[in-house]
Amino acid sequence: MNLLSLLIFLPLFGAALVLFLPASQTKYFKWITLGFCAVELLAAAVVYHYFDLSNPSFQFVEQTDWITLSLGSLGAVSIDYLLGIDGISLPLVLLTGVVMLVGAVSSWQITSRQRAYFSLYLLLTASIMGCFLALDFFLFFLFFEFMLLPMYFLIGLWGGPRREYAAIKFFLYTLLGSVLILVVMIALYLSAFDPYSSLNAQTIVHTFDLRYLADGHNYLPNSLLNGLSAHQIMGLDARLFLFLVLFAGFAIKLPVVPFHTWLPDAHVEAPTPVSVVLAGVLLKIGGYGFIRIAYNIFPDAAAEYATLLGILGMVSIVYGGFNALAQSDLKKMIAYSSVSHMGFVLLGVASLTPEGLNGAVYQMVSHGVLSAMLFVVTGVLYDRTQNRQIEAYRGLAKPMPAYTTLTAICFFASLGLPGFSGFVGELFTLMGGFQSEFMPKWIATASTLGIVLAAAYFLWTLQRMFFGPLWTQKGVESLLADLTPREKIMLLPLAALTLVLGLFPHFIFDITSATITEFLKKFSLN
Amino acid sequence: MEFIDRIFSTQSLFWFLSFLTILSALMVVTSKSPVYSVLYLILTFFCLSGHYIILNAQFLAFVNIIVYAGAIMVLFLFVIMFLNMKEDEAETSPTLIRTLATGTAIVLGVTLVLAFSTVKVAAFNPMAFDSQVGMVKNLGSVLFREYLLPFELASVLFLIAMVGAVMLGRREAGDRHF
Amino acid sequence: MLPIVLLSVFGIVVLFLGFSKSKNILLPATLLFLLVTLIANFVDWNHQYLYFNDMLWGNNASMVFSGIVLLSAFFVVALTRGFEQEGEAAQPAEYYGIMLFSLVGAIMMISYENLIILFVGVEILSVSIYILTGSDKRNLRSNEAALKYFLMGAFATGIMLFGMALMYGATGSFVISDISEIIGTRAWNEQSQLLYAGLLMLLVGLLFKVSAAPFHFWTPDVYDGAPTIFTAYMSTIVKTAGFAALYRLLAGSLASLQDYWFATLATITVLTLLAGNVTAVYQTSFKRMLAYSSISHAGYLLIALTSLTAKSQSSILFYSLAYSLSTVSAFGVLILVSQQQASNNYDAFNGLAKKNPFLAFVLAVSMLSLAGIPLTAGFMGKLFVFTDAAQKGTIWLLVVAILASAIGIYYYFRVLIAAYFKEGDLATIRIAPFYKVVLIIVTTLTIVLGLFPDLVLQLV
Amino acid sequence: MFSEATAAIPDVIQQVKIQHYIFLATALFVIGIVGVLTRRNAIVIFMSVELMLNSVNLLLITFSAYRSDPAGQVFVFFIMAVAAAEVAVGLAIIVMIYRNTRTIDVGFLNKLKF
Amino acid sequence: MYSDFGQILLFIIVAIAIIGAILIANKIIRPNLPNEEKLTTYESGEDPVGNANVQFNARFYVVALVFVLFEVELLFLFPWATVFGRPELIAQTNGRWGWFALGEMLIFVGILSLGLAYAWVKGYLDWIRPEPKKPDYALKIPKDLYQKINQKYSTHR
Numbered sequence A: 001m002n003l004l005s006l007l008i009f010l011p012l013f014g015a016a017l018v019l020f021l022p023a024s025q026t027k028y029f030k031w032i033t034l035g036f037c038a039v040e041l042l043a044a045a046v047v048y049h050y051f052d053l054s055n056p057s058f059q060f061v062e063q064t065d066w067i068t069l070s071l072g073s074l075g076a077v078s079i080d081y082l083l084g085i086d087g088i089s090l091p092l093v094l095l096t097g098v099v100m101l102v103g104a105v106s107s108w109q110i111t112s113r114q115r116a117y118f119s120l121y122l123l124l125t126a127s128i129m130g131c132f133l134a135l136d137f138f139l140f141f142l143f144f145e146f147m148l149l150p151m152y153f154l155i156g157l158w159g160g161p162r163r164e165y166a167a168i169k170f171f172l173y174t175l176l177g178s179v180l181i182l183v184v185m186i187a188l189y190l191s192a193f194d195p196y197s198s199l200n201a202q203t204i205v206h207t208f209d210l211r212y213l214a215d216g217h218n219y220l221p222n223s224l225l226n227g228l229s230a231h232q233i234m235g236l237d238a239r240l241f242l243f244l245v246l247f248a249g250f251a252i253k254l255p256v257v258p259f260h261t262w263l264p265d266a267h268v269e270a271p272t273p274v275s276v277v278l279a280g281v282l283l284k285i286g287g288y289g290f291i292r293i294a295y296n297i298f299p300d301a302a303a304e305y306a307t308l309l310g311i312l313g314m315v316s317i318v319y320g321g322f323n324a325l326a327q328s329d330l331k332k333m334i335a336y337s338s339v340s341h342m343g344f345v346l347l348g349v350a351s352l353t354p355e356g357l358n359g360a361v362y363q364m365v366s367h368g369v370l371s372a373m374l375f376v377v378t379g380v381l382y383d384r385t386q387n388r389q390i391e392a393y394r395g396l397a398k399p400m401p402a403y404t405t406l407t408a409i410c411f412f413a414s415l416g417l418p419g420f421s422g423f424v425g426e427l428f429t430l431m432g433g434f435q436s437e438f439m440p441k442w443i444a445t446a447s448t449l450g451i452v453l454a455a456a457y458f459l460w461t462l463q464r465m466f467f468g469p470l471w472t473q474k475g476v477e478s479l480l481a482d483l484t485p486r487e488k489i490m491l492l493p494l495a496a497l498t499l500v501l502g503l504f505p506h507f508i509f510d511i512t513s514a515t516i517t518e519f520l521k522k523f524s525l526n
Numbered sequence B: 001m002e003f004i005d006r007i008f009s010t011q012s013l014f015w016f017l018s019f020l021t022i023l024s025a026l027m028v029v030t031s032k033s034p035v036y037s038v039l040y041l042i043l044t045f046f047c048l049s050g051h052y053i054i055l056n057a058q059f060l061a062f063v064n065i066i067v068y069a070g071a072i073m074v075l076f077l078f079v080i081m082f083l084n085m086k087e088d089e090a091e092t093s094p095t096l097i098r099t100l101a102t103g104t105a106i107v108l109g110v111t112l113v114l115a116f117s118t119v120k121v122a123a124f125n126p127m128a129f130d131s132q133v134g135m136v137k138n139l140g141s142v143l144f145r146e147y148l149l150p151f152e153l154a155s156v157l158f159l160i161a162m163v164g165a166v167m168l169g170r171r172e173a174g175d176r177h178f
Numbered sequence C: 001m002l003p004i005v006l007l008s009v010f011g012i013v014v015l016f017l018g019f020s021k022s023k024n025i026l027l028p029a030t031l032l033f034l035l036v037t038l039i040a041n042f043v044d045w046n047h048q049y050l051y052f053n054d055m056l057w058g059n060n061a062s063m064v065f066s067g068i069v070l071l072s073a074f075f076v077v078a079l080t081r082g083f084e085q086e087g088e089a090a091q092p093a094e095y096y097g098i099m100l101f102s103l104v105g106a107i108m109m110i111s112y113e114n115l116i117i118l119f120v121g122v123e124i125l126s127v128s129i130y131i132l133t134g135s136d137k138r139n140l141r142s143n144e145a146a147l148k149y150f151l152m153g154a155f156a157t158g159i160m161l162f163g164m165a166l167m168y169g170a171t172g173s174f175v176i177s178d179i180s181e182i183i184g185t186r187a188w189n190e191q192s193q194l195l196y197a198g199l200l201m202l203l204v205g206l207l208f209k210v211s212a213a214p215f216h217f218w219t220p221d222v223y224d225g226a227p228t229i230f231t232a233y234m235s236t237i238v239k240t241a242g243f244a245a246l247y248r249l250l251a252g253s254l255a256s257l258q259d260y261w262f263a264t265l266a267t268i269t270v271l272t273l274l275a276g277n278v279t280a281v282y283q284t285s286f287k288r289m290l291a292y293s294s295i296s297h298a299g300y301l302l303i304a305l306t307s308l309t310a311k312s313q314s315s316i317l318f319y320s321l322a323y324s325l326s327t328v329s330a331f332g333v334l335i336l337v338s339q340q341q342a343s344n345n346y347d348a349f350n351g352l353a354k355k356n357p358f359l360a361f362v363l364a365v366s367m368l369s370l371a372g373i374p375l376t377a378g379f380m381g382k383l384f385v386f387t388d389a390a391q392k393g394t395i396w397l398l399v400v401a402i403l404a405s406a407i408g409i410y411y412y413f414r415v416l417i418a419a420y421f422k423e424g425d426l427a428t429i430r431i432a433p434f435y436k437v438v439l440i441i442v443t444t445l446t447i448v449l450g451l452f453p454d455l456v457l458q459l460v
Numbered sequence D: 001m002f003s004e005a006t007a008a009i010p011d012v013i014q015q016v017k018i019q020h021y022i023f024l025a026t027a028l029f030v031i032g033i034v035g036v037l038t039r040r041n042a043i044v045i046f047m048s049v050e051l052m053l054n055s056v057n058l059l060l061i062t063f064s065a066y067r068s069d070p071a072g073q074v075f076v077f078f079i080m081a082v083a084a085a086e087v088a089v090g091l092a093i094i095v096m097i098y099r100n101t102r103t104i105d106v107g108f109l110n111k112l113k114f
Numbered sequence E: 001m002y003s004d005f006g007q008i009l010l011f012i013i014v015a016i017a018i019i020g021a022i023l024i025a026n027k028i029i030r031p032n033l034p035n036e037e038k039l040t041t042y043e044s045g046e047d048p049v050g051n052a053n054v055q056f057n058a059r060f061y062v063v064a065l066v067f068v069l070f071e072v073e074l075l076f077l078f079p080w081a082t083v084f085g086r087p088e089l090i091a092q093t094n095g096r097w098g099w100f101a102l103g104e105m106l107i108f109v110g111i112l113s114l115g116l117a118y119a120w121v122k123g124y125l126d127w128i129r130p131e132p133k134k135p136d137y138a139l140k141i142p143k144d145l146y147q148k149i150n151q152k153y154s155t156h157r
Helices: A003-020 A023-050 A089-109 A114-133 A137-146 A148-158 A163-189 A195-201 A238-253 A262-269 A272-297 A299-304 A306-326 A330-351 A354-385 A401-414 A421-435 A441-466 A485-503 A506-525 B002-007 B010-030 B034-054 B058-083 B095-117 B136-145 B148-169 C002-017 C023-040 C060-078 C081-086 C092-110 C115-133 C140-171 C176-185 C189-209 C219-225 C228-253 C255-281 C286-307 C312-341 C357-371 C377-392 C395-420 C433-451 D011-015 D018-038 D042-067 D070-101 E004-029 E059-084 E087-092 E096-122 E143-156
Strands: A059-070 A076-085 A205-207 C049-051 C056-058
Touching: A003 A023, A003 A059, A003 A076, A003 A114, A023 A089, A023 A114, A076 A089, A076 A114, A076 A137, A089 A114, A089 A272, A089 A354, A089 A485, A089 A506, A114 A137, A114 A148, A114 A272, A137 A148, A137 A163, A137 A272, A148 A163, A148 A272, A148 C395, A163 A238, A163 A262, A163 A272, A163 C377, A163 C395, A195 A205, A238 A272, A238 A299, A262 A272, A262 A330, A272 A299, A272 A330, A272 A354, A272 A506, A299 A306, A299 A506, A306 A330, A306 A441, A330 A354, A330 A421, A330 A441, A354 A401, A354 A421, A354 A485, A354 A506, A401 A421, A401 A441, A401 A485, A421 A441, A421 A485, A485 A506, B010 B034, B010 D011, B010 D018, B010 D042, B010 E004, B034 B058, B034 D018, B034 D042, B058 B136, B058 D042, B058 D070, B058 E059, B095 C189, B095 D018, B136 B148, B136 D070, B136 E059, B148 C002, B148 C092, B148 C115, B148 D070, B148 E059, B148 E096, C002 C023, C002 C092, C002 E096, C023 C060, C023 C092, C056 C060, C060 C092, C060 C228, C060 C312, C060 C433, C092 C115, C092 C228, C115 C140, C115 C189, C115 C228, C115 D070, C140 C176, C140 C189, C140 C219, C140 D018, C140 D042, C140 D070, C176 C228, C176 C255, C189 C228, C189 C255, C219 C228, C219 C286, C228 C255, C228 C286, C228 C312, C255 C286, C255 C395, C286 C312, C286 C377, C286 C395, C312 C357, C312 C377, C312 C433, C357 C377, C357 C395, C357 C433, C377 C395, C377 C433, D011 D042, D018 D042, D042 D070, D070 E059, E059 E096, E087 E096
Parallel strands: A076 A205
Antiparallel strands: A059 A076, C049 C056
8 A cells, every 4th residue: 555545544444443442442542543643653754754855746646546427428527536745745744643643642631432532533634634645636625524524523522611612613614615615626627627538538538636737738728717718707707716715715724814713712612632633733724725726726816816815814914913912711812823823824825935835834834833732731721720711820830830831932932933933934934925026015014013913922921821929710729730741742842843843944945845946837937 | 040050059069168167167166165166076077078079089078977077076075975064164264365376376377378379289180180089999099009008007006096095094993083 | 117017016915915914024025025126127227128109218327216216215114114113003014015006106207208107107106105194094293294295296296287288289299209309390389388388387296296496385294294204205215206207307308498497497496495405494303304405405406407417317316316315314313213202303312422322323424415525425416416507507506506505514413413412311222133234234325425426327 | 161171070170279278278277276275175175186187188188189199188098097096095185184183174284384 | 060069059058948947937937835844855754854964974985985996997998898809900910919908907907906805805895883782781580581481472373
């Protein structure tokens, strides 16, 4: 079996194992999950080891025919099981490996319905991996939408008091996103074709292969999405319109500001490991979708709307920052900080410059590590006192010195202190914004406000919660034990990772740059 | 004589029968008592049989009398009699709904009539015309040669109807009423 | 042809088996008969047949349609458990016999060539279902459902027949291929009003049967009132057969008039989608919700029908298979739960997952499939149907359909929320092994078809 | 007047336009629909349906006679036969309901809400 | 265009006219002196009791139903009878037609008779007899007393 298939099927196998083991083995479920996540990370590392950094195209490509639909006189539609990896997806695959492992450790405190929990968790891992590896749009969509189900149940079954509401809200929002993506997929379906298979089969073979979709020559003349045909939908050029639809679909996932309201609810109600996965990996699929799907298929529209997208990114950054400042719930504050940080990703992608795109991928990885850490930190406190209100604590530094140190590290890293990964990501995306020929400079300028805001809310929170004399609202000082070894195991590597990435950003840039340079050639033509 | 000829033509018979058909059909729908409705319905069927006869479909005219007026209507009357329905108790359908329904149906009718008034049905070919089409001999050979399959399958329908009707219509042990 | 003969004979055999002392033989016998018929159904594979002076017509697609109907019937019959729980009043031999007979009607509706076969088929199927609906004689709701269904069905038949008569007036034939030929030559121009009015009424009559809006108002009451097992039966079989009949009519003889009927049918499609989905949201009873959901699925099937592309047939085929499978398993779970709780409401499912994880899982897969979530057959079905609309280029229809399916998620998930997230006192439900096997097969099929739709599509 | 060719043709076809028959059938059909929609007594509704079926029969026989094509008349034959079966079942349902409720007014049957 | 059907119309009209005329003449000529006795419904001299619409017994229904279905079956026999023995058809098919037609009808009638047999065996056609209650009050007279008396008088005859 190919390495990439292994990445997808390994957790599936784990899920099946958990599902079918007898109930007497329940105590081993978490170990099995942990083991599979570790092997998963190892496999991702092996992929990295064999990955050719100088090769900008897809590697480890794996293709099997899956569904063939005959359309009569209109040819056929071929949907393939098609996997591949390049410089954009590899960092995210590695990130997934890391975050899922951390999430598995963090799942230790789950005590109810373990069989269901761990099988869903592994299922989620498989579908996330599938999303990053799929090269067939249809396959991507399947993984993308299937991901919602385990997530829905993970939030709905193990979440907080308002979990039902949060779960269905999460589900409906993201489903709306995937429905929008589905619309584009259906529109694509009769437009694009696979030139090689069509030649062999003597008939038109329509395809969802993203490699072919990227090439404007593979659209049938006068079809809906051919760049030269002047089809219009609601007064807009069809390509522009469908780009916006696709963008909206991924923007919900990212989330970009007008579509973000599900995120705080989902985060507040989700259990810690699910929050970790949600912020650490799931949001990245939105950003990945922009690059891999939306920009790949509609480069012309992406250039056209760069300003709009840049502004949306800027709004996300600033609006998320202000909202984070206003929150009293620590977890909600972090959720809004995620909105703000993911805004940088959008800004970087929209800039269409090497700096911006590299920065965006880097920012995704960095935010994945940092948000995982932030949610673990929150979870630590919540586990002890069942209370996440910022005002409920003062002077935590005294009873919990190690906890305070690690929290401070991740807060500083998140607010973009040089030396940590957050700084590099924000710097590069902003640089991209400044250098972009596609959008005005004031967008990037305004976005810098986000950094200031991040500094404000993180430092203010740090100051309020950790310094000064010890005090808690409900007199729960006795519960405030310092970090357990398990928590340290989660937090220390993440802290090390953010430091390493911050000091040696070329680990990521080495992987991404070749692919992104190639990717951007499309835009330089315009 | 010419005048009398015109009065006692088939055309006049058509008008006479049509008038009677429509009138009795209206009475079916408007009668207060279901018993009267059934009787008017039987009258309607007789009128229709008259139409069938002048259309040279003698066999069907006779079948119509036997099946509809004879069997089906007897069954109806039967049910009405042993359900012991006197004057239709409470015809409580709201007036508004009745008016609306009638209005809609009449609009439908007028639309159809207007649409059909311009229809030109292809003139019959006098040379190929076979006036014996409606005779039992002719229908029999069509029925038993070309329409063999639906004929046999109709028996399945009868079987279902028999089993089902007997099953549903039978009084169960312990039923309160008759 | 063979399945029709076999089903008639088997129906009679089952009817008379009811006189034997051992009632336990009925269920296995019926299942065996259905299985034999299912196999016999495919004897003409890869032949296009025309039987009895242009009465029956069939090809692979119609055989697969019949196969779907027979398969759904098989599953539903398997879920009846011999009607042992219905008590003394139940008459299993009659029920099974009538079910087998009704399939004769369904197959006639699928493979008719002469409109008379369509008519007799519709009647056989409808009359059987009137009887089955009213089979719970002492239950007033069942009685009322039967009466309502009967009156509405007879009314619809009247309209359908008027349509057939007008079409006969316009074209002079009842044979599908002849009608198509006459329409092709445009020799009917002078009688176009007759043809148009006839076509419209014929469609209305058939749309009544598949409960498309605005002719759907009887559906919720009838589905709700009928005994649950027969609700499952009619919501799968009548729908599949009805759509096969509609497809045969539209594709077989009226394809060249698409410009004419497209607008009408598209409007009906939109109405059906909206009526079904929006009303389903307000239901508190799961059974009633399934009734409305069946209306909304009629809407999705209508999309494929309205578009009438080369692929429509396989879309309808796949969709009805996916729909039938999920509906069967949903009703299968409902029967067990409502027996325990004496209620069909959503609340009855509270806490199902805790003590009955298997049933909850079956329910989840079926709801996901009905909602059209990927990796289930329902998703593929929806995708095919949507692509039909895209192929025809009716974007607005597509938009409505997608909105409708988004609404669908809400009400399908309500029962999942009840089953998984709510606390309830549902005890462990004992499931007969055979019942369990059926549910497993149906659920597996739903997932397998979601992964490999080719398995069915390549048949056509 | 009685030419050789038209001798076999029934008078009605020569004297009455086919439209008149179509109108008559349509009128009966509409009367039937009105009955179904306005009456509440199940038996009367059912009778109105029978009226509709008869209008169909008339229409089919008309077309059949004017076209001199037996297919229409055979169809009518089937409609009559099938109607009988339907009536048997329908009346059985009505009897069953009357046993349980002592009424067959469809309006009284509102256990199930519309 | 006086025709055969015109004659029928004439016949109908004349019939209606004559009946109407007779009834009207009757009305004019007859003396009209009503009293209560005369106005009651005529029931062979008995006093009428209750409504004229007497409720039938539902046990008739099943029989009526089966009758209707068989009557329709009968209808199919009429056209069959005309084709069954038609010589030209028999000649066309080397005599097979007769057997074929017979087979057709046998299947049809057979299926229907199976339905009848079903209803019969099931007991649906059985008359539901009213079961008169046997009086169970205690008699003071010993039972054999009657027997003795009966015997006594029977031997005398």
